Amino acid sequence: MHRAIAWFARNSVAANLLMFILVLAGVLALFTVHQQTFPNIDPDVVMVNVPYLGAAPEEVEQGVCVRIEEAVEGTEGIKKVRSSATEGQCNVIIELTEDAIPIQALNEIKSKIDAINTFPRETEKPIVSKLAIRHGVMDLVLFGDVDERTLKEIGTRVRDEVSALPGVSQVSLSYVRPYEISIEVSETTLRRHGLTLERVADIIRRTSLDMPGGNIKTSGGEILLRTKGQAYTGREFEDIVVLTGSDGGAKVLLREIATVIDGFEEGDLAARYNGVPAVVVKVSRIGKEDIIGISDTVKAYVDRLVPTLPQAIQLDIWQDESKILRDRISSLLATGAGGLVLVMLILSMFLRFRLAMWVAAGIPIAMLGTVAMFPYFDIEISMLAIMAFILVLGIIVDDAIVVGERVYAHEIMGKPPIRAAIDGTWEVSTPVIFGVLTTMAAFLPLIISSGRMADVFGTIGWIVIISLVFSIIESQLILPAHLAHRNHETSHATIGRAWTRLQDSLSGAMGDFASQVYRPFLQKALAWRYLTTATGVAVLILVMGMIGSGRIVFSFFPPVEGDIVFATLEMPAGTSIETTTEAVKLIEAGAKQLRAELDAGLADGQPSRVKAILSSIGTHLDRGPGPPRLPQPGRSNYADVAMELIPANQRDMLASRDVGDRWREIVGAIPDAVKLSYSSDSFTAGNALDFQLAGRDIDQLREAAAEVRAELSRYDGVFDISDSFRAGKQEIKLSLLPEALNWGVALNDLARQTRAAFYGVEAQRIQRGQDDVRVMVRFPEDERRSIGNLEDMRIRTADGTEVPFTSVATFELGRGFSTINRLDGRRVINVTADIDRTIARPESVIASMLNESIPEILRHYPDISIGLAGEQEERATAMASLALGAVLALVIIYTLLAVPLRSYIQPLVIMSVIPFGAVGAILGHYIMDTGLMFFSLLGIIALSGVVVNASLVLVDYINRRRREGVELVEAVATAGVVRFRPIILTSVTTFIGLLPMLSRGGDPTTAFIIPMAISLAFGVLFATVITLILVPCLYLIVEDYITWGELDREARLADQDAAYDTAQASMQPAMGGGGN
The missing domain is CATH 1.20.1640.10 (Multidrug efflux transporter AcrB transmembrane domain)
Known part of the structure; x- marks a missing residue:
């Protein structure tokens, strides 16, 4: 060196x-080197999504989730398997071990899931992919007091144009319902023409199609053959011939027996921006894509776009991450x-x-x-x-x-x-x-x-x-x-000499000290x-x-405040969209009142402390980085309202948590709401208190969860206690009467025909632009509104005989589950709570629960286990x-x-x-x-x-x-x-x-x-x-100690020398006497 x-x-x-x-x-x-807010965090996780449209959570669990869990069991590299069964969909999250090779694990998991041949017939193809976190760049909000189709058409155009911009790869249109062509035929009409819903769907499949027919080789070259007859719009479907007379004369067109609605899926999904209907074009990035470059490109496009928009539609940018x-x-x-x-x-x-x-x-x-x-x-x-x-x-x-x-x-x-x-x-x-x-x-x-x-x-x-x-x-x-x-020369400038004297003084003072x-x-x-x-x-x-x-x-890891305050609303399952919308309007009104309070006293020209208010009905708003949002039916009982604040340094460091607390005070309680919570955290390690109960009997889990909630409520400073169990919508459970066998009606016949009537039969799917449009055949809406419609329904036997529903089947009312969560093959319920750390410590509460309350609960429910999750697991x-x-x-x-x-x-x-x-x-x-x-x-x-x-x-x-x-x-x-x-x-x-x-x-x-x-x-x-x-x-x-050790060693050596000398001295006379 x-x-x-x-x-x-x-x-x-x-x-x-x-x-x-x-x-x-x-x-x-x-x-x-690209710039970004935080480093990319892409966990080694494989996601599996299987749509099972129209199915209840229990059916999804048993028919899809359990079979996926069994298929991947024992696969090398898997750490945990979490699954969630909701209405019409199964989501499975497979967490890999740290030493697993993600691509190999993905391929093995995919091959095992593709080999499953026992999924219900109505399920769609499983989507298996490695989790790729999408980081938001900005949201383009299109809003105006116009109809849903107009907003979606403008949003689709904007999405397509932004997708074509250089450097932009991740664009999606959010908070919109998918297009759907609904063909509604009444039961009376079906009976008059001797048709069934499945028969109508089959006629549409055979009539509406494009099919290649090979080619003809002529001396002048090859000529392609094509059969072209695919219908793409409601009007084109209306012209399909359903029936013809025996002599080939009279024809019955679809529009003569059915109402064809070229609209949207039957679901509940909408967004509002400052109280006005809206759609959101989400611009995201994956991996190392340049957030600044993407933002600049999109903003330049927005400047060109705004003058071309219809007068009734406006555009605003929500949560511009590049500016942040x-x-x-x-x-x-x-x-x-x-x-x-x-x-x-x-x-x-x-x-x-x-x-x-x-x-x-x-x-x-x-x-x-x-x-x-x-x-x-x-x-x-x-x-x-x-x-x-x-x-x-x-x-x-x-x-x-x-x-x-x-x-x-x-x-x-x-x-x-x-x-x-x-x-x-x-x-x-x-x-x-x-x-x-x-x-x-x-x-x-x-x-x-x-x-x-x-x-x-x-x-x-x-x-x-x-x-x-x-x-x-x-x-x-x-x-x-x-x-x-x-250069060692001394400065002759006055400032230089003065600075040198100051240095000498300080150095001298330090040396003297x-x-x-x-x-x-x-x-x-x-x-x-x-x-x-x-x-x-x-x-x-x-x-x-x-x-x-x-x-x-x-x-x-205390929560980190963000600039957006969220109000999360959950009403009882089955609540109508109208009731949820009225609740959202109450929360929005509270937000507007709060904005007026926060802006009171601001000088002219100062920006409002609340930039905008965005609401979603039927789903939750996106919160930070996450996996791509998969299409799923809206839930009429879910809603979010969010206030975007100006940056903290521009609002006098006003804490977003304080804004959320005041919002909570203004809104108060929402009648019948299962959950209404306010949060402003941009990052959190999870709930401060999170006890995870696992078992196979859902009733035992519910009872045990209730006891855990009761025990937590005894501690001072513990609040917002809840669990993840939610009762689902009311269910009508069908079963066959013994007489059904006399008519030759099997349970499969009953299930298939009631599903066709009330959910519908998918005749086909067509591609319109980037949209996948389903064509559904079902009863009209007014024949699907009451239990009486079910009782009046006719069941067709194999020979075409029509039998009243009440002659072959019965039903009972019940209530299922909203969501069924599973972990490693067992059902789980999480009991969560927050804690005021100035009153109590999470560690103390957890220690007390684990040492006192939990063992007692486990004695009552020996078939379940209770562990820690959330912040404590992390x-x-x-x-x-x-x-x-x-x-x-x-x-x-x-x-x-x-x-x-x-x-x-x-x-x-x-x-x-x-x-x-x-x-x-x-x-x-x-x-x-x-x-x-x-x-x-x-x-x-x-x-x-x-x-x-x-x-x-x-x-x-x-x-x-x-x-x-x-x-x-x-x-x-x-x-x-x-x-x-x-x-x-x-x-x-x-x-x-x-x-x-x-x-x-x-x-x-x-x-x-x-x-x-x-x-x-x-x-x-x-x-x-x-x-x-x-x-x-x-x-x-x-x-x-070293010196004492050396002295002690020297003393011992001296004592040994002295003893040796004494021994030698005592031996000399004896040796001398022996010599005489």
């Missing part, structure tokens, strides 16, 4: 070229720039200006070098990446400070600049390099972490580690050359080293007790990964310290600062009035590598002085004074670099990283005191 340092120090051209290469590569990467990304990245860059300026200011106050500038230059060089590596580590420019750079801002300059300060010390000795640069850098190269390596080791747990947030942690870890690698390159190879060849205050104090601490150490341990115990006493609350995974990472980091740090020190004991002395760094981190959270979080623990682990650097440099200097023959206590005291300035400077720059980030405490943008920044900033400050006082004391205590 000495040779490399010397070569670069003497060859400034090589050093400058290396610097320019790193800078240029980083700048080029800035223009090529730009605003937040700009804000974070300003924060980072503020930290950089503060670091440079601190350096220039204590180091000569040119020296300070070259030391500070290591920051952008290391950062740009890191950016240049982004493509190779699959990292993109994101808010998280910028936060990671801010986090490491004050750390990557530490080694440059140590090198720069030591080179300056050698210059003061009178050495030539090049020799001073070489000697100063080489003197501290070992502790500097190994110190940086320990910091890298401390961030290793972030890279090897597992769980849902592993990609987030990994991005931070890789950026910090790569930055530290380039900081070593810069401080050991580039910086010495710059320091050796910098080190020699006149710190050294006497250190000497007393060394004299009373056991009392000093005991005092430090006492402080450690007291601060740790703050967590146990509840003064500092620990929460795994917490268990993350904490286990964190513990493993922490142990690994400590082992590596110990090894890296033991190698340069050539000692087994001294690394433990240095690592003694780690728990005291944790003390500083805990006190920092107390000072900042912030609870400990999972990110806080990550910060403490990362802190362990940072705080040992100063101790390593200190101990290395002590060892160096002792090898030169300096007395032990004097060497320790001198080392503290000599290393005082670089230790203080490195600690202060680390703290100052994080200060702008800490000042953003109320900003949800930085909610992920602030707890980590608090741990690092305050942990470094407190550990600095420990390094300067406690580490020297511990060093002497270790030497005391």
Whole structure:
């Protein structure tokens, strides 16, 4: 290493070229690496979707979900199988193990599902795919007081045109019902003409079709044959001939016996924008598609589109992620720039200006070098990446400070600049390099972490580690050359002379403090080293007790606020769309009243704090990244209303949670609502309390879930208690009478004909543009409205005889399930609740439930099991990964310290600062009035590598002085004074670099990283005191034990020598007597 340092120090051209290469590569990467809000998180999950239209959840469960579960059971690489059976659809989510190869697992799962031949005949082809998360770019909302068809036609046109734009690949039209051609034939008409619904459907299939007929080879060439008769519109279907007279004369057309409606599927699905009917064109991205580029392209298209829209239709942009990304990245860059300026200011106050500038230059060089590596580590420019750079801002300059300060010390000795640069850098190269390596080791747990947030942690870890690698390159190879060849002339400018005097004053003051205050104090601490150490341990115990006493609350991952407040409504299953719409209007009215309250007092020209209000009826609104939305029937009892707020920094940091609470107060209770909740979280780890009950008997699960809810209600601070079980719509369960056998009517005949009458027979599917349009044949709507219609129905026997329904069948009323959730082959119900963490801790409630209530419930229901899900499940995974990472980091740090020190004991002395760094981190959270979080623990682990650097440099200097023959206590005291300035400077720059980030405490943008920044900033400050006082004391205590051990060994050897001499002396006379 000495040779490399010397070569670069003497060859400034090589050093400058290396610097320019790193800078240029980083700048080029800035223009090529895509930007995004957060890193892509694509879990290894296989999704299976099987439509079973018209079927109840129980039928879907038994006919589809259970068979898929049985088919994939035992497949290698599967971790969990979750399935959900809803009305008309089965969704299965197959979670893969971490070591599984996704494409192989996908192919094997697909082949096993394709081999299933026992699905009900009415099911559609299974859709098997690997989960690909779609990230929203923006929503184009088309709204106006026009009919549904007009809105959808305009929306379809916009969707198609946006899809054709360059760089845009993911566009969908949402909150619209699919097109459908409904052919309605009354039972009276069917009987008059001797037809059935299935017969009509078959006639349509045979009449409406296009079919290739091969070709005719003539001498002039080939001529294609085609049969062309496919109907595509309602009018074309009306002209289909259904019946002809026996003589081929009279013809009966479809329009003469049926009403043909070219409209929409029978379902309940709609959207409203500021109270007006709307459709939404969703523009998304997958993988590494450029959010900024897509946004700019779409906005340019919107500018061209708006003037061409009909006067009654308007267009607005909802949740423009690119604007959010730009605003937040700009804000974070300003924060980072503020930290950089503060670091440079601190350096220039204590180091000569040119020296300070070259030391500070290591920051952008290391950062740009890191950016240049982004493509190779699959990292993109994101808010998280910028936060990671801010986090490491004050750390990557530490080694440059140590090198720069030591080179300056050698210059003061009178050495030539090049020799001073070489000697100063080489003197501290070992502790500097190994110190940086320990910091890298401390961030290793972030890279090897597992769980849902592993990609987030990994991005931070890789950026910090790569930055530290380039900081070593810069401080050991580039910086010495710059320091050796910098201009040493004294500035003659007035400002320059004044600044130099300020630097001299500050340096003198720091030197005086080190020699006149710190050294006497250190000497007393060394004299009373056991009392000093005991005092430090006492402080450690007291601060740790703050967590146990509840003064500092620990929460795994508190929700992160967003700029959209959602109101989620669920009415009882079977509620009419009209009733749900009226409830939505009440919630919208509350939102409008709230907007008026929030905007009261705003000056003219200031934007409203509420940008818009979007509602959906029949489904829930999309919330953040997720899988592609699959077509599914609307549910008339579901609805969402959302308010989009302007960014937090433009609304005086008004918390979106407070907006949601006020909205809840204004709206109050909705009559008969099963659920009405308000949320504004853009990210959450799950419910604070989530107990998952699994079993096979749904009645036992319901009863046990009720008991769990009752037990949770006893705890103060626990609220919003609910479970995932929902009663379904009322059901009419059909069964055959014994007399049916006399008529030759089987259960299959009954089921098939009632399904055809009330759900319909699918005659065919046609493709109109990008729309898949089903052609359904069924009874008219007024013959499907009551139980009386069922009782009046006629059942056809095999020979065509018509039998009254009541003669062959009976029915009973009941109620099924809205949704049936399953996990690994068992039905599950989740009991969830939220908790006020100022009143109670989730850990305490969970411990009490698991130790007291749950065992008692399990005694009553031995066939079920109860486990934790939600936040607690994620917490268990993350904490286990964190513990493993922490142990690994400590082992590596110990090894890296033991190698340069050539000692087994001294690394433990240095690592003694780690728990005291944790003390500083805990006190920092107390000072900042912030609870400990999972990110806080990550910060403490990362802190362990940072705080040992100063101790390593200190101990290395002590060892160096002792090898030169300096007395032990004097060497320790001198080392503290000599290393005082670089230790203080490195600690202060680390703290100052994080200060702008800490000042953003109320900003949800930085909610992920602030707890980590608090741990690092305050942990470094407190550990600095420990390094300067406690580490020297511990060093002497270790030497005391070594000395006592040596003295004890020497005493034992002396005793052994004395005993040996005595024995020899006593043997001499005996030997002499034997000789006479």
